[in-house]
Amino acid sequence: xxxxxxxxxxxxxxxxxxxxxxxxxxxxxxxxxxxxxxxxxxxxxxxxxxxxxxxxxxxxxxxxxxxxxxxxx
Amino acid sequence: xxxxxxxxxxxxxxxxxxxxxxxxxxxxxxxxxxxxxxxxxxxxxxxxxxxxxxxxxxxxxxxxxxxxxxxxxxxxxxxxxxxxxxxxxxxxxxxxxxxxxxxxxxxxxxxxxxxxxxxxxxxxxxxxxxxxxxxxxxxxxxxxxxxxxxxxxxxxxxxxxxxxxxxxxxxxxxxxxxxxxxxxxxxxxxxxx
Numbered sequence: 001x002x003x004x005x006x007x008x009x010x011x012x013x014x015x016x017x018x019x020x021x022x023x024x025x026x027x028x029x030x031x032x033x034x035x036x037x038x039x040x041x042x043x044x045x046x047x048x049x050x051x052x053x054x055x056x057x058x059x060x061x062x063x064x065x066x067x068x069x070x071x072x073x
Numbered sequence: 074x075x076x077x078x079x080x081x082x083x084x085x086x087x088x089x090x091x092x093x094x095x096x097x098x099x100x101x102x103x104x105x106x107x108x109x110x111x112x113x114x115x116x117x118x119x120x121x122x123x124x125x126x127x128x129x130x131x132x133x134x135x136x137x138x139x140x141x142x143x144x145x146x147x148x149x150x151x152x153x154x155x156x157x158x159x160x161x162x163x164x165x166x167x168x169x170x171x172x173x174x175x176x177x178x179x180x181x182x183x184x185x186x187x188x189x190x191x192x193x194x195x196x197x198x199x200x201x202x203x204x205x206x207x208x209x210x211x212x213x214x215x216x217x218x219x220x221x222x223x224x225x226x227x228x229x230x231x232x233x234x235x236x237x238x239x240x241x242x243x244x245x246x247x248x249x250x251x252x253x254x255x256x257x258x259x260x261x262x263x264x265x266x
Contacts, residue, residue, distance in 0.1 A: 046088040
């Protein structure tokens with residue numbers, strides 16, 4: 001069934017789907033940043049800085065990907 | 074610093090403290106669930122890592138050419154998003170294990186549970202309130218890797234604390250038992266009143 005559909009006709013729908021998925025995932029990534037920071041306050045260790053860095057890098061990677069999707073698709 | 078990242082049994086740890094820690098309080102043990110309990114999400118992560126390689130082959134073998142017909146830019150974005158998602162899954166799974174800790178201090182027992190991303194629970198019990206300790210090792214995996222659960226019955230508001238799937242529960246039982254006995258001894262005359 002999936003091969004009866006011409007992919008080029010669905011490209012706008014695919015783009016919108018990807019953007020929605022990335023937008024929702026960006027919200028999730030932001031929650032991860034907040035929770036990591038909160039948990040680092042609850043249980044403080046020498047690795048706290050590294051974990052905060054990872055969570056923020058992940059969030060900005062998602063944002064960057066969102067912008068990239070808008071540009072190249 | 075590196076030991077705190079992967080250890081599930083740390084004695085007298087350095088550079089570790091928790092919210093609400095008293096000035097004269099010292100953390101004696103930091104416990105987490107045994108590393109082997111992370112096997113399910115690690116295996117799933119391996120699947121996610123290699124899926125973009127074998128999934129397209131599988132789809133083509135089943136005559137599904139929709140995804141391989143997409144322009145390269147779309148496949149690049151989908152592939153990149155897949156690996157960002159993979160990192161997110163890996164990281165949040167690790168955080169769930171890392172921040173679910175059981176602490177034994179010179180004053181109390183602390184249970185910090187971090188489930189999912191939006192659920193956090195903090196329970197504690199004074200050592201002088203510990204009434205009963207029971208540890209349990211059951212199942213082949215627990216016997217082989219020597220981990221299990223320590224059930225702590227207390228006289229406080231939270232009547233039971235459970236240190237689940239911790240390594241060497243016998244040793245932890247012994248340590249908590251000694252600390253609790255010491256705390257009861259210090260309270261001695263007042264406790265009898």
